[in-house]
Amino acid sequence: MPKVLDNVQIGPQNWKMLVRVPKLVEKARPGQFVIIRVNEAGERVPMSIGGLDRENGVLTVIYQVVGKTSALMTTIPAGGEILDCVGPLGLPTHVKKWGTAIVVGGGIGIAPIYPIAQAWKAAGNKLYTIIGARSQNILFYENEHKAIADKFYACTDDGSYGHHGFVSDILKQILDSGEKVGMIMAIGPVIMMKVVANLTKPYGVPTWVSLNPLMVDGTGMCGGCRVAVGDTTKFACVDGPDFDGHLVDFDLLTKRLNAYKEQEKNSFHRFLESPGCKLADSVKTLVK
Numbered sequence: 001m002p003k004v005l006d007n008v009q010i011g012p013q014n015w016k017m018l019v020r021v022p023k024l025v026e027k028a029r030p031g032q033f034v035i036i037r038v039n040e041a042g043e044r045v046p047m048s049i050g051g052l053d054r055e056n057g058v059l060t061v062i063y064q065v066v067g068k069t070s071a072l073m074t075t076i077p078a079g080g081e082i083l084d085c086v087g088p089l090g091l092p093t094h095v096k097k098w099g100t101a102i103v104v105g106g107g108i109g110i111a112p113i114y115p116i117a118q119a120w121k122a123a124g125n126k127l128y129t130i131i132g133a134r135s136q137n138i139l140f141y142e143n144e145h146k147a148i149a150d151k152f153y154a155c156t157d158d159g160s161y162g163h164h165g166f167v168s169d170i171l172k173q174i175l176d177s178g179e180k181v182g183m184i185m186a187i188g189p190v191i192m193m194k195v196v197a198n199l200t201k202p203y204g205v206p207t208w209v210s211l212n213p214l215m216v217d218g219t220g221m222c223g224g225c226r227v228a229v230g231d232t233t234k235f236a237c238v239d240g241p242d243f244d245g246h247l248v249d250f251d252l253l254t255k256r257l258n259a260y261k262e263q264e265k266n267s268f269h270r271f272l273e274s275p276g277c278k279l280a281d282s283v284k285t286l287v288k
């Protein structure tokens with residue numbers, strides 16, 4: 001069973017877990033994801049690759065506590081184990097020299113955009129990085145991103161740090177400056193990816209987004225992760241998770257993500273009331 005080397009809180013709702021999975025790490029590429037099961041009775045949760053330490057075979061997963069399984073993950077101590085970690089799944093992000101390339105990460109999306117930024121920089125691109133979150137205490141990976149970006153911008157919705165406003169404000173300023181941008185990749189909340197894609201379309205700059213629909217098997221068998229892209233239906237787990245943002249039906253994605261809200265809430269509350277629940281009080285209150 002994969003060993004958890006570390007599992008620490010890095011923000012009000014975010015944790016960083018280091019898992020030793022040498023074979024997976026050897027094959028994994030930026031943009032791909034894994035599916036974790038915490039225990040035999042647990043559900044399968046897709047998590048993006050938030051970092052790859054190839055020398056030591058260690059995968060970084062940055063996760064946000066939003067429900068039962070992500071809350072359960074906080075209870076695994078350093079030195080503990082998870083039942084399994086399957087992957088790498090999905091297609092890697094395109095890596096090429098485009099000239100100037102921009103990565104945009106919002107909220108938990110700041111994590112998966114980082115290995116992509118590393119790969120794009122290594123490919124010889126001039127790399128601009130824009131990260132954003134509701135408030136300063138939710139921002140993370142700032143030093144990591146700063147260390148590789150040719151230009152770095154942080155944004156907060158409440159103005160507590162960096163630009164007071166959204167990542168799309170900074171992106172618009174760059175596009176309006178007339179600088180030729182070859183490629184943009186945005187990962188974050190669906191609404192952020194939609195706004196970014198709508199913004200870049202009239203400028204004609206290719207813009208990829210990483211979609212996070214509900215997934216079950218992660219191998220193209222169940223159809224749960226279907227998304228509408230242009231005139232076609234795609235399975236995000238095998239055809240993605242990256243897609244051309246100018247073609248994605250973001251409204252349908254939002255609708256499908258909310259389809260089981262009531263069941264998810266009930267499942268979390270049943271978990272809280274179960275005798276074996278070992279959640280810290282501070283974690284119990286995170287899920288609304």
Ligand SMILES: Cc1cc2nc3c(=O)[nH]c(=O)nc-3n(C[C@H](O)[C@H](O)[C@H](O)COP(=O)(O)OP(=O)(O)OC[C@H]3O[C@@H](n4cnc5c(N)ncnc54)[C@H](O)[C@@H]3O)c2cc1C
Pocket residue numbers: 033044045046047048049050061062063064065066067068069070071108111112211212213214215216241257258260261264265268
């Ligand atoms: C390709 C991909 C990569 C992801 N990467 C990350 C990541 O790096 N970090 C992170 O924090 N989260 C990531 N997610 C989302 C993560 O999988 C969900 O937050 C997690 O499954 C929630 O489970 P839960 O039991 O805690 O919450 P639940 O109460 O079960 O659900 C809360 C919300 O999480 C989402 N969700 C629930 N089940 C799934 C599922 N099986 N597949 C996808 N989304 C689900 C839904 O929006 C749901 O409303 C990713 C999702 C996908 C598809």
Ligand code: FES
Pocket residue numbers: 214215216217218219220221222223224225226235236237238
């Ligand atoms: S998760 Fe089942 S088909 Fe993609």
